[in-house]
Amino acid sequence: MKSTPGRFLYHGLTVRNSLANLFIRIANFLIIKSSTRSNQVSPKKILVCNNAHLGDVLLSTSILPAIRRNYPQAEIHFLCGSWSKSIVEGNPLITRVYCFDHFLLNRAKIGRFQKLKQHLNTFRQAVSSIRKERFDVSVDLYFYYTNCNFLTARANIPNRIGYRNAGFSNLLTDAVEWPGGDESVLKYHIRLLKELPGFNDRDLPMLKPAFNNFPKKNEERMKEILGGYEVRNGEYLLFHIATGLAIKEWPVEKWKQLTAKLSEYRYPIVFTGQGDREAALIREVIGSAGGHRCIDLSNQLSLTELFMVVKSSKLLVCSDSLAGHAASAFDTPCVVIGNGINPPKLWQPVSSVNRWMIHPVPCIPCFTGCAEMNCVRDIGIEAMFSGIAEVLAIFAENTQVNG
Numbered sequence: 115m116k117s118t119p120g121r122f123l124y125h126g127l128t129v130r131n132s133l134a135n136l137f138i139r140i141a142n143f144l145i146i147k148s149s150t151r152s153n154q155v156s157p158k159k160i161l162v163c164n165n166a167h168l169g170d171v172l173l174s175t176s177i178l179p180a181i182r183r184n185y186p187q188a189e190i191h192f193l194c195g196s197w198s199k200s201i202v203e204g205n206p207l208i209t210r211v212y213c214f215d216h217f218l219l220n221r222a223k224i225g226r227f228q229k230l231k232q233h234l235n236t237f238r239q240a241v242s243s244i245r246k247e248r249f250d251v252s253v254d255l256y257f258y259y260t261n262c263n264f265l266t267a268r269a270n271i272p273n274r275i276g277y278r279n280a281g282f283s284n285l286l287t288d289a290v291e292w293p294g295g296d297e298s299v300l301k302y303h304i305r306l307l308k309e310l311p312g313f314n315d316r317d318l319p320m321l322k323p324a325f326n327n328f329p330k331k332n333e334e335r336m337k338e339i340l341g342g343y344e345v346r347n348g349e350y351l352l353f354h355i356a357t358g359l360a361i362k363e364w365p366v367e368k369w370k371q372l373t374a375k376l377s378e379y380r381y382p383i384v385f386t387g388q389g390d391r392e393a394a395l396i397r398e399v400i401g402s403a404g405g406h407r408c409i410d411l412s413n414q415l416s417l418t419e420l421f422m423v424v425k426s427s428k429l430l431v432c433s434d435s436l437a438g439h440a441a442s443a444f445d446t447p448c449v450v451i452g453n454g455i456n457p458p459k460l461w462q463p464v465s466s467v468n469r470w471m472i473h474p475v476p477c478i479p480c481f482t483g484c485a486e487m488n489c490v491r492d493i494g495i496e497a498m499f500s501g502i503a504e505v506l507a508i509f510a511e512n513t514q515v516n517g
Contacts, residue, residue: 122294122481128258128279130482138259138281145284156185156312157250161271163193163262164255165214167221167358168417169436169461171198172323172443174255176464177303178207179319184312191247193240193262195219200417204327210247214240216260221358237265244269251310255303256280257292275309296457298464322464323443325421336422343382343409350409351376351383352427354437355399356392361483362434364451364490366395370402371495372431376502381428382407386420386437389413429506431498438463447509449501454478454489467509469501 122128129135160181164174171194181190189209192202196213197220203211217226217233224232244266251273252266259281266274267285278289288309293302300321307313340346355369373383385396385408393412400408415423424430424437425444432438433451441448442465450463452472457479462470472478473492 122479123279123292126279127281128277128292129281134259142282142284145282147284157188157273157310159189159191159247159249159251160185160310161191161193161244161247161249161252161266162255163252163266163276164198165193165195165216165219165260165262166198166256166258167195167219167436168198168201169439170256171195171201172325172436172439173299174303175202175205175324175443176300176321177255177307178205178324180304180307180315180321181310182207183318184307184310184314191244191249193244193252193265196236197221200327201325205324206326207324212240212243214262214265218260240265241269244271251275253306253310254280254286255306257302275306277306296459298462299460300464323439325440325443327418328422329418332416332418332422336419336426339411339414339419340423340426345382345384345409347426348428349381350427351379351381352423352430352432352437353383353385353399354387354430354432354435355385356387356395357433357435359483360391361487362451362453362455362490364433364493366398368493368495368498369395369399372498373399373403373406373408375495375499377404377406379506382409384409384411384423384427386415386423387412429502429509431502434461438468441465441468447505449498449505451490451493451498453483453487454480455483456481467505467512469505471498471501 124130124135127135127138129138164171190207191210192208193212195215199211199213202208213236215232215236217229220229249271252271254261254276257277257280261280263282263285274286275288276286277292279292283289290306304315308315356363387393387396396410396412400410421440424440424446427446430441430446430448434453438448438450442463445466447467448463448465449469452470471493473489475489478489
């Protein structure tokens with residue numbers, strides 16, 4: 115374990131690999147700097163870009179009402195990876211969705227050649243479609259070098275806003291420095307939007323994620339699944355114990371102990387997860403639960419159905435993952451097992467009732483993770499139980515006041 119915090123920027127970039135960092139600096143030096151923005155008074159077509167993973171894209175929906183408030187007549191379009199398309203489809207503020215699958219972000223179980231082929235095909239298709247729309251401005255929310263700067267430049271969008279430190283910033287007309295510090299990523303995104311002509315960040319609507327894609331067939335299927343276990347909406351706890359990055363996960367033995375201790379609440383616990391590894395973890399936890407009622411829904415839910423389960427739960431307990439941001443979208447109380455990889459507030463859910471649990475160590479934030487991950491693994495059972503009890507009490511009090 116380190117004794118001091120790490121660095122977020124290396125030679126001014128969010129790229130830690132030394133060779134990749136050098137390549138991007140050389141490439142940026144060779145790229146002719148894009149001219150400054152055109153004199154656009156009020157954009158009529160805006161392209162928001164974030165081709166990262168599900169949680170990042172869900173958080174990106176938080177800023178759409180701010181754009182709509184400032185430009186009520188403008189069309190808002192969205193560019194993302196195909197894996198995130200269902201996050202933004204159905205959002206009433208979005209006119210159209212485009213997909214670009216960067217091969218370095220593609221987690222599909224296919225070979226590297228197939229990923230590269232998909233990268234090139236989706237790049238060409240997106241450029242062609244976006245160029246025809248004649249956008250006034252694009253805003254790229256992703257702050258790593260796997261961004262969409264090449265694509266938006268190739269699509270001839272005249273005004274291109276993004277983070278200077280993400281790489282390939284000479285392709286941007288307006289490059290904004292990553293400010294650093296410990297703030298929510300949503301505040302950084304608003305700073306990007308302030309580069310839009312005439313954007314006013316006063317009296318903005320509350321920044322929270324939005325998800326609106328609930329087809330009736332999924333609603334009916336969830337009623338059938340939960341009904342089969344005799345579980346009612348708002349009367350179960352939800353555990354989402356794994357993440358896409360295993361080092362961020364709490365030890366499975368502690369999940370077992372917490373499950374046993376929560377038997378005091380007499381609520382059934384629903385477990386969700388995807389893939390063989392996560393399903394095995396869930397079976398291990400449930401196998402030690404004794405007589406407590408646990409329901410295993412691993413590998414049974416689509417993304418939309420996962421969101422439905424989050425929305426209908428009494429409380430979500432999860433690792434730092436998409437599920438916590440989904441709770442923010444529906445104001446579901448949540449207790450999130452955080453970590454010290456990034457500044458604590460950067461990815462913390464913005465739901466009205468939540469707790470971000472972390473064990474204090476001197477190396478927060480490290481920006482890399484480590485073999486020990488004491489910031490996660492040393493979070494105690496009693497601390498988690500107290501956090502859950504506190505969140506449930508606050509939610510019950512709020513419900514009583516508002517009801």
